[in-house]
Amino acid sequence: MSQKKDAPLVGIVMGSDSDLPIMEEAFKALDGFEVPYEVRILSAHRSPGATAAYVKTAAERGLQVLIAGAGWAAHLAGVIAAETILPVLGVPIDSSPLQGMDSLLSTVQMPPGIPVATMAIGKGGARNAALFAVQILALQDPLLAEKLHAHKRKMAEEVVGEKNRKLEDYLAARKSAPKGK
Structure with missing residues (x-):
């Protein structure tokens, strides 16, 4: 099929x-x-x-x-x-x-x-x-090779950009949270 x-x-x-x-x-x-x-x-x-x-x-x-x-x-x-x-x-x-x-x-x-x-x-x-x-x-297949390069670039951008932004937001929220015992 x-x-x-x-x-x-x-x-x-x-x-x-x-x-x-x-x-x-x-x-x-x-x-x-x-x-x-x-x-x-x-x-x-x-x-x-x-x-x-x-x-x-x-x-x-x-x-x-x-x-x-x-x-x-x-x-x-x-x-x-x-x-x-x-x-x-x-x-x-x-x-x-x-x-x-x-x-x-x-x-x-x-x-x-x-x-x-x-x-x-x-x-x-x-x-x-x-x-x-x-x-x-x-x-x-050069077209497929370019798609792979684009895929790897996108993965790198997600790590460097979005995932680090989420980490920074988490750390800022953690820092501003009231301290426990």
Whole structure:
């Protein structure tokens, strides 16, 4: 299911529909940069054949980067990386009793020769996976590169401007508040 009218450049795969609230952060980031993507639910364990078939045709369908989000020590990103030469970005999902540590370890501890770029656990990792995908795509797309530069400038301005203004307001209010015991 393509999310944009243009051919998707990024494939987002998640192991379960329960991962959707986390992976939604990747959708939002890609939408912000107008990068077309497609999304699938595929499991390394419950649907290994369908997962392999999807990955084996990804490059010929025009995908350039794959993002895989999975929880419960699932090896989705590794299974995907074993079937392609496309960059694979793994997002550990914090859905298990171990709060994502199992997912993190299963994603980051890949054997030599099967690389997976592993992001942080949860929503921040999903967002960073999308931003990393945009950075990869920007190597060949000057317009996308400029959008990334503008994004970084905006983040810097927010820290230097707005966040410091809020801090100054807080400190001034704190200073003028009556002293306690």
